[in-house]
Amino acid sequence: xxxxxxxxxxxxxxTKSFLVVSHDMPDGDxxxxxxxxxxxxxxxxxxxxxxxxxEIPDKYHFMYGSDKIITDGEISYIPPVLFxxxxxxxxxxxxxxxxxxxxxxxxxxxxxxxxxxxxINIIDINACATGEIIFKLFKELNIEIxxxxxxxIYTAILTDTGSFxxxxxTPDSHLIAAELIKSxxxxxxxxxxxxxxxxxxxxxxxxxALECLKVSKCGNYAWTFITKEMLAETGAVESDLEGIINxxxxxxxxxxxxxFKQVSDSVVKxxxxxxxxxxxxxLAVKFSxxxxxxxxxxxxxxxxxxxxxxxxxxxxxxF
Amino acid sequence: xxxxxxxxxxxxxxTKSFLVVSHDMPDGDxxxxxxxxxxxxxxxxxxxxxxxxxEIPDKYHFMYGSDKIITDGEISYIPPVLFxxxxxxxxxxxxxxxxxxxxxxxxxxxxxxxxxxxxINIIDINACATGEIIFKLFKELNIEIxxxxxxxIYTAILTDTGSFxxxxxTPDSHLIAAELIKSxxxxxxxxxxxxxxxxxxxxxxxxxALECLKVSKCGNYAWTFITKEMLAETGAVESDLEGIINxxxxxxxxxxxxxFKQVSDSVVKxxxxxxxxxxxxxLAVKFSxxxxxxxxxxxxxxxxxxxxxxxxxxxxxxF
Numbered sequence: 001x002x003x004x005x006x007x008x009x010x011x012x013x014x015t016k017s018f019l020v021v022s023h024d025m026p027d028g029d030x031x032x033x034x035x036x037x038x039x040x041x042x043x044x045x046x047x048x049x050x051x052x053x054x055e056i057p058d059k060y061h062f063m064y065g066s067d068k069i070i071t072d073g074e075i076s077y078i079p080p081v082l083f084x085x086x087x088x089x090x091x092x093x094x095x096x097x098x099x100x101x102x103x104x105x106x107x108x109x110x111x112x113x114x115x116x117x118x119x120i121n122i123i124d125i126n127a128c129a130t131g132e133i134i135f136k137l138f139k140e141l142n143i144e145i146x147x148x149x150x151x152x153i154y155t156a157i158l159t160d161t162g163s164f165x166x167x168x169x170t171p172d173s174h175l176i177a178a179e180l181i182k183s184x185x186x187x188x189x190x191x192x193x194x195x196x197x198x199x200x201x202x203x204x205x206x207x208x209a210l211e212c213l214k215v216s217k218c219g220n221y222a223w224t225f226i227t228k229e230m231l232a233e234t235g236a237v238e239s240d241l242e243g244i245i246n247x248x249x250x251x252x253x254x255x256x257x258x259x260f261k262q263v264s265d266s267v268v269k270x271x272x273x274x275x276x277x278x279x280x281x282x283l284a285v286k287f288s289x290x291x292x293x294x295x296x297x298x299x300x301x302x303x304x305x306x307x308x309x310x311x312x313x314x315x316x317x318x319f
Numbered sequence: 320x321x322x323x324x325x326x327x328x329x330x331x332x333x334t335k336s337f338l339v340v341s342h343d344m345p346d347g348d349x350x351x352x353x354x355x356x357x358x359x360x361x362x363x364x365x366x367x368x369x370x371x372x373x374e375i376p377d378k379y380h381f382m383y384g385s386d387k388i389i390t391d392g393e394i395s396y397i398p399p400v401l402f403x404x405x406x407x408x409x410x411x412x413x414x415x416x417x418x419x420x421x422x423x424x425x426x427x428x429x430x431x432x433x434x435x436x437x438x439i440n441i442i443d444i445n446a447c448a449t450g451e452i453i454f455k456l457f458k459e460l461n462i463e464i465x466x467x468x469x470x471x472i473y474t475a476i477l478t479d480t481g482s483f484x485x486x487x488x489t490p491d492s493h494l495i496a497a498e499l500i501k502s503x504x505x506x507x508x509x510x511x512x513x514x515x516x517x518x519x520x521x522x523x524x525x526x527x528a529l530e531c532l533k534v535s536k537c538g539n540y541a542w543t544f545i546t547k548e549m550l551a552e553t554g555a556v557e558s559d560l561e562g563i564i565n566x567x568x569x570x571x572x573x574x575x576x577x578x579f580k581q582v583s584d585s586v587v588k589x590x591x592x593x594x595x596x597x598x599x600x601x602l603a604v605k606f607s608x609x610x611x612x613x614x615x616x617x618x619x620x621x622x623x624x625x626x627x628x629x630x631x632x633x634x635x636x637x638f
Contacts, residue, residue, distance in 0.1 A: 158483075162510075163482040163483060163484060164477075164482060164483045164496070164506060165482060165506060165507065165510035165514065166506070166507055166510075167505070167506065167507040169500070169506040169507070170500065171497040171498070171500050171501045172497075173497075174493040174494070174496045174497035174500065175493070175494065175497050177483070177493045178490040178491075178492075178493035178494050178497070179490070181488065181489065181490050181493065182490045186486070187483060187484060187485070187486065187488040188484065188485055188486040188488070191481075191484035191485075192594070195484065195569070196568075196569040196594075197569070197571040198566065198569045198570050198571060199570070199571060200532070200534060200570060203529045203532055203566060203570070204529065204530075204532075206525075206526075206529060207525075207526045207527075207529035207530045207532075208526075208530075210522045210523065210525060210526035210529075211523075211526045211527075211530070213519070213522055213523075213526075215519060247517065247522060249515075250514070250515040250516070250517045251517050251518070251519060251522070252516040252517060252518060275511070275515075
């Protein structure tokens, strides 16, 4: 039971146009959630504007409606009701603050940190993805889940559970996946779109990063780096670097994986990942960064070699 | 309903000792199935011998009973009843043929090609894994699925569906996964064992293989190679090469991915993978190899460079 069901029903009955938004640097859950809600509203003959403040990565373009998401420029008209999806707080939406004033905000999210910024807040921190909450809401509202919506929700769940591998892969994640597949979703097609559209540039930069990979003497941490030259030689772009840090973290016996990326001659971006017990947010905070227990990052001024030495000295203290 | 339920019940009632086997070069379904049936029989106070004719890869050693699987040497005593799991035919079991004579054979499998070699045959080609059939059988027989059995079955399903990504990821795969997680299986722990125990040697050889990666002018096929020297330099072993061919196949736009591996100065092992339409078994057959539509291989005599030229000429014909 979603107790806000009646409130949502009332809003749907009395409103003609909606803005559906999610966070910048969007992932599969952000995009899938926006597209699922967008298509459901479209099916109800509503006017819908979809907004995400950053480009939609290529791999998500197979979903219905992905080409309708506004990702830049100004929105001239802001409808009276905003669905804000998968956002812990409003600062994650790349819209000017005044856009939110005098609007009804429906906040649907699964982040523990959610600040309940909405007029209606449907927050379930046990949901594996915002897509899961949307699925349950649609069921309660008897909103038809057509194949486009099913595909978007499946994508949200697939990506936020890391292909059903993370600890948030609950019985409910699987029960919903079962229902979505029953309704026509093809897992192999979606997985191919999401996981199997590698770029040559991405593989070449991966090759170079793995060539530079080093493991500490104790075997508890490992690191590699990406220089400006490596990027230039391979032609790789930012999105090609996604996931490289996981190869470092996934080495047998390693607890912390670290990726150093040269931003300029005097700035290095550092990413930290841990597996089981090190709180890498603490590590990042020491260098004025932030993040989560298992994934964090920071920017450090200095030459690449100096930054590596500085960070490894700090990491070494854990072991 | 499994119609052989009563036959199995009868066998369980009147038999004290069992041999449980699966195919050589075992995968997660073979091992998980053997361990699930083995533990269930153990729980029923039966004497059980587990046999798989090849070494159990390290990553499966987290499962209960994996250390009890006999993988070499002779078995001095063959019990009267054999469970043969996940084998299309008996030739896939590395036991002498005479071992099977005068024994009752229970054949449980999901391969289309199964030859119904058993006295009892429980074949379901719609099951995503043999582990799925075993789960359903245990349910029908009211055999308790303890955490060890649940872990083994989950591993069988996880690995045979490619982490729920392949086309055999059905509603049933997910419904069973949901039940297994409810009964205590931790997806993140199993996934870490299966997918996140990378070796340095494996990452170094991956780096070198990706460095040599080439895509055809048409963009429809891609290939790379691994020389004896690359193996020697990195210290990589056969199991470190698993999955490298998929990086080649997964390049955007590529239909066929090919991996050439130098076996000796005069022999090259060639692996083919396709994505959507090329029947790579046909390709392999041209060089006296074999396999499936989407995955095949062959051994070709010749120098690496010559073999690459020879094979690419044949591949080029498809486009």
